[in-house]
Structure formats: structure tokens, C-alpha cells
Amino acid sequence: MRVLFISYELPPIGGGGGRAALQIARRLARGGHSVAILSSLFPGLPEQEQSDGVAIHRLRVRRKKPDECTPIELASFIRRSIPAARRLADRMKPSVVCAFFGIPGGPAAWWLRRRRGVPYVLSLRGSDVPRPELAAHQRLHALTRPLLRRMYRDAAGLIAVSDSLRRAALAVLPGARIEVIPNGVDTERFKPPAGRSGPADRPELLFVGRLRQFKGVQDAIAALPALERTLGRPARLTIIGEGPSRAALEAQAAGLRAAGSNSEVRFLGWLDPARLPAAYESASLLLLPSYVEGHSNVILEALAAGLPCVASDVPGIRETVTDGREGILIPPKSPDALARAAARALADAETWRSMSRNARARAAEFSWDKIAAEYEAILLRAGQGATPCVI
Numbered sequence: 001m002r003v004l005f006i007s008y009e010l011p012p013i014g015g016g017g018g019r020a021a022l023q024i025a026r027r028l029a030r031g032g033h034s035v036a037i038l039s040s041l042f043p044g045l046p047e048q049e050q051s052d053g054v055a056i057h058r059l060r061v062r063r064k065k066p067d068e069c070t071p072i073e074l075a076s077f078i079r080r081s082i083p084a085a086r087r088l089a090d091r092m093k094p095s096v097v098c099a100f101f102g103i104p105g106g107p108a109a110w111w112l113r114r115r116r117g118v119p120y121v122l123s124l125r126g127s128d129v130p131r132p133e134l135a136a137h138q139r140l141h142a143l144t145r146p147l148l149r150r151m152y153r154d155a156a157g158l159i160a161v162s163d164s165l166r167r168a169a170l171a172v173l174p175g176a177r178i179e180v181i182p183n184g185v186d187t188e189r190f191k192p193p194a195g196r197s198g199p200a201d202r203p204e205l206l207f208v209g210r211l212r213q214f215k216g217v218q219d220a221i222a223a224l225p226a227l228e229r230t231l232g233r234p235a236r237l238t239i240i241g242e243g244p245s246r247a248a249l250e251a252q253a254a255g256l257r258a259a260g261s262n263s264e265v266r267f268l269g270w271l272d273p274a275r276l277p278a279a280y281e282s283a284s285l286l287l288l289p290s291y292v293e294g295h296s297n298v299i300l301e302a303l304a305a306g307l308p309c310v311a312s313d314v315p316g317i318r319e320t321v322t323d324g325r326e327g328i329l330i331p332p333k334s335p336d337a338l339a340r341a342a343a344r345a346l347a348d349a350e351t352w353r354s355m356s357r358n359a360r361a362r363a364a365e366f367s368w369d370k371i372a373a374e375y376e377a378i379l380l381r382a383g384q385g386a387t388p389c390v391i
Contacts, residue, residue, distance in 0.1 A: 126294025164315030
């Protein structure tokens with residue numbers, strides 16, 4: 001099988017969608033398939049390279065930041081990916097195309113289907129699916145909904161990263177056949193450190209992700225004084241990531257001491273991927289107080305590292321974490337609930353150890369080998385002439 005992936009983000013650019021595309025593509029290549037990826041160029045990256053048997057082709061687009069892509073930059077990728085995908089397809093003669101994110105990856109795949117007859121599969125990841133929770137994307141979604149409906153209808157396969165996202169996509173095209181395949185995690189790369197028997201004496205809290213308002217990082221910072229009072233000792237929150245909210249979050253963190261708190265907040269920006277496992281290993285607790293999630297790669301990485309989680313009780317998280325088992329789920333936008341839950345997880349070593357064991361066991365259900373095999377089955381079926389995904 002010859003597979004062309006289209007993903008506007010790939011590591012080190014962007015978030016979980018690009019990481020998933022690369023992980024799946026590499027495993028398909030190891031299985032003997034011919035695989036190429038069309039993605040975005042960014043300073044410091046080569047326009048073309050081979051990575052574990054995958055041919056990566058990067059397009060010059062207008063993207064300026066590694067962690068954020070504006071609507072104009074998305075449009076730039078759409079405009080340039082269509083002719084680039086045509087040229088690639090003419091050379092490699094793909095059996096099937098797999099586009100990550102309906103927008104901006106889908107239009108090039110849809111064009112190849114209509115002009116070259118190449119079937120395609122759409123992988124719906126989160127922000128590309130219209131949902132009321134994504135208030136900042138409402139105007140973009142209003143513009144793209146008609147195109148999304150046509151792309152869903154013509155696809156030979158539709159995949160959603162969570163059941164909640166599947167239900168949201170059904171509002172775009174009722175009756176569509178959408179299969180749920182979650183994100184995966186490398187359980188060899190992310191694993192509990194040897195000798196860790198409980199949380200550190202000084203609570204080490206960790207957040208990993210884009211610094212945007214809907215990620216709720218401001219609530220994690222606001223929870224620190226109450227957590228410190230409950231535990232009787234200060235905590236440290238390490239924030240890994242970048243985004244438009246960073247300046248406001250730094251100002252909020254600077255005000256902690258004025259409020260009488262001795263807790264500390266560290267902003268590390270984006271880490272080199274090779275350093276990320278150590279960040280999970282040194283933490284006592286992952287905090288993910290998001291207001292909305294598709295299916296969190298960060299949660300999976302933390303689980304694989306045996307790190308209990310305090311996270312929002314929202315779709316996309318509750319499908320992975322069971323309250324009281326691998327962590328504690330809290331209402332979003334509630335710093336007080338976050339502080340209580342973190343104190344509960346940290347105050348009792350046996351509770352923490354039980355959650356840590358359960359976390360590692362849960363992560364084993366999301367191995368990338370398993371996820372890639374599920375993608376492979378759908379891509380093979382699509383390449384063999386599957387009918388469009390409308391019941």
C-alpha cells in the first residue's frame with residue numbers, strides 16, 4: 001500500500017495531532033508500506049527528509065509560531081498543499097490519502113479524490129470539528145462547515161479521536177459512519193522512573209500543553225495558595241508549553257507572593273522532545289484543567305509515566321481517566337476543586353501509589369502499535385474501494 005499523509009503539523013511543530021500522524025506513518029513504513037507525509041516548513045527544518053522510512057515533504061507557508069496557527073496561516077497551507085499534493089500523487093501514485101484535521105488537511109485530499117480518483121480517510125482531531133465549546137473558532141467553523149460536510153460525505157473513511165468528537169462530527173453530517181481510534185503513547189519512552197515510591201516531599205505539579213485560555217492554566221495557578229494551605233507546605237508548578245496566554249500567566253504567577261503564597265511557578269517553554277519523559281518522571285502530579293479536549297496526548301504520556309492526574313471532567317478526558325482510579329476529575333473553571341483534588345492525591349502516599357499503578361496499566365491499552373494497526377485496517381479498506389462514509 002502507498003499512503004500519502006497530509007498533516008499541517010509535525011514534531012517539533014504543533015501538538016498531538018502531528019505527533020500522532022508521525023507515529024502512525026512510521027509504523028506503517030516499518031510494516032512494509034510506502035509512506036510519505038506532506039507538512040509545513042518551519043525555520044531550522046529541512047524541506048525534505050527521510051525519518052524511519054517515511055518521506056517528509058514540507059511546504060513553505062506563512063506560519064510564524066511553532067505552537068499556534070492563525071486562520072490566515074491555515075488558509076496558506078490549504079492553498080499550497082493542493083498543488084503540492086497533486087505533484088506528490090503524480091510521482092508516488094498513492095493507494096490512499098490520510099488527512100489529519102479536516103481543516104486544513106482535508107481539502108488537498110478531497111481534491112485528489114475528485115481529480116485523480118484517489119480515496120481518502122479523514123482523521124478528525126479536535127479543533128477542526130465545530131463544537132460550541134470552541135468559542136474562539138466559531139467564525140472559522142461557520143465558514144468551513146459546508147466544505148467539511150462535502151469532505152465527510154466523499155471520504156472513504158472517517159476517524160474521530162474520541163467518542164465525544166464523533167458525536168460532534170455527526171452534527172456536521174448526520175448518519176456518517178465514523179470510527180473512533182484514540183491517540184496512542186510510546187510506553188517504552190514514557191515509563192515510571194526506577195525507585196519512585198510516592199510523591200516528592202515538595203509537591204511537584206506539571207502542566208504540558210499550549211498556553212491558551214481554554215487550557216485552564218490560569219486555574220492551576222490560582223489553585224496554588226489553597227493547595228499550600230491544605231498541605232501545609234508550598235508546591236511548585238512547572239509549565240511546559242508556549243502560547244498567547246503566556247504573558248498573562250506569568251503576571252498572574254508573579255502575584256502569588258503578594259497574596260502570601262510561597263509556591264513557585266516555572267515556565268520552561270517547549271522542551272526538546274528528548275527531555276519530556278524526564279519532566280513526567282520528576283513530577284508528582286499532572287494538572288490538566290482544560291475546558292475542552294479532543295483526546296489528550298499529554299494525559300496518555302502522564303499515565304504511561306505512572307503519574308496520577310488531576311484533570312477536568314470533560315469529554316475527551318473522562319474517556320481516558322476514571323475518577324478515583326488513575327486520577328481525580330474535577331469541574332472545569334474551579335480552582336478550589338482543583339486544589340482539593342490535588343491535596344487528596346498528594347496527602348496519602350498509598351492513594352498516590354494506587355493511582356500510579358492504575359495509570360501505568362491504563363496506558364498499556366493505548367500503545368502506538370495497536371493504534372497504527374487500526375489505522376492500517378481502515379486505510380487498506382479505503383484503498384480497496386470502500387464506499388463513502390454515509391449510511
